[in-house]
Amino acid sequence: MLLNGFNVAVQALVDDGKVIWPDFLNEEEVRLLRAEMDARRTRFHAAGIGREQGYVRDTGIRGDDVLWLDNDDPSLPVPVLARLEALRQIFNSELYLGVAEFEAHFAVYPSGGFYKRHLDQHRNADTRVVTFVLYLNDDWRDTDGGQLRIYLDGPQRGTWQDVTPYGGTLVLFLSDRFEHEVIPATRERRSLTGWFRRRAM
Numbered sequence: 021m022l023l024n025g026f027n028v029a030v031q032a033l034v035d036d037g038k039v040i041w042p043d044f045l046n047e048e049e050v051r052l053l054r055a056e057m058d059a060r061r062t063r064f065h066a067a068g069i070g071r072e073q074g075y076v077r078d079t080g081i082r083g084d085d086v087l088w089l090d091n092d093d094p095s096l097p098v099p100v101l102a103r104l105e106a107l108r109q110i111f112n113s114e115l116y117l118g119v120a121e122f123e124a125h126f127a128v129y130p131s132g133g134f135y136k137r138h139l140d141q142h143r144n145a146d147t148r149v150v151t152f153v154l155y156l157n158d159d160w161r162d163t164d165g166g167q168l169r170i171y172l173d174g175p176q177r178g179t180w181q182d183v184t185p186y187g188g189t190l191v192l193f194l195s196d197r198f199e200h201e202v203i204p205a206t207r208e209r210r211s212l213t214g215w216f217r218r219r220a221m
C-alpha cells in the first residue's frame with residue numbers, strides 16, 4: 021500500500037486512537053481560512069455546552085466564540101473540504117467507522133480563554149465518532165500556551181499529551197475515548213473544530 025499521510029493517519033488512529041498531523045494545511049491554506057473567519061467575525065457567538073434543551077453557556081467551562089458552518093455557507097476552501105472528505109472516506113473504507121458526514125465550527129479563544137477537561141460526545145446523542153481540530157494560528161510559539169491537553173488512557177492513565185496549536189496542524193482522536201482540555205493562551209487562538217459523525221438513528 022502506498023504510504024501517504026492518509027494511510028499514516030489511519031494507522032495511528034488504529035494504534036493510538038489519535039493522530040497529530042503537522043502541516044496538514046500549508047501556510048497559504050491557513051491564511052485563506054483565517055481570512056474566511058475574519059470575513060464572518062460579526063457572526064460568531066459565545067460557545068455553549070450540550071445541545072438542544074441541555075444547551076447552556078458557561079464561561080467557567082469554555083470561553084471561545086464559535087461559528088458553525090452550514091451547507092449553504094460552508095466557508096471552507098474546496099481543497100480543505102476535499103481533504104476532510106477524503107479522510108471521511110478512508111475512515112469508512114479502511115476502518116468501517118460508518119461516518120456519514122461531518123459538522124464543524126470555527127472557534128476563537130480570546131487571550132486567557134480555555135475549555136476545561138471534557139469528552140466530546142453529547143450525553144443524548146453519541147453520533148460523534150472522530151473529533152478533528154485544525155489550528156489556524158499565525159506564527160505560534162510554544163511559550164504562547166494554548167496547548168490541547170489530551171488525557172491518556174490504559175497503561176498511560178494519569179498522564180497526558182500536549183499539542184501546540186501551530187497553524188496547519190491537524191489533530192484527530194476518537195471522540196468517546198479521550199478527555200481533553202484547552203490550556204489558556206497569552207494571545208488569541210484560532211481553530212476549525214469538527215466531528216465525523218454517524219447519522220442519528
Ligand SMILES: O=C(O)CCC(=O)C(=O)O
Pocket residue numbers: 127135140153167168200201202211213
Ligand atoms: O481547540 C482545541 O484544541 C480543542 C477544542 C475542543 O475540545 C472542542 O471544541 O470540543
Ligand SMILES: [Fe+2]
Pocket residue numbers: 138139140200
Ligand atoms: Fe473537545
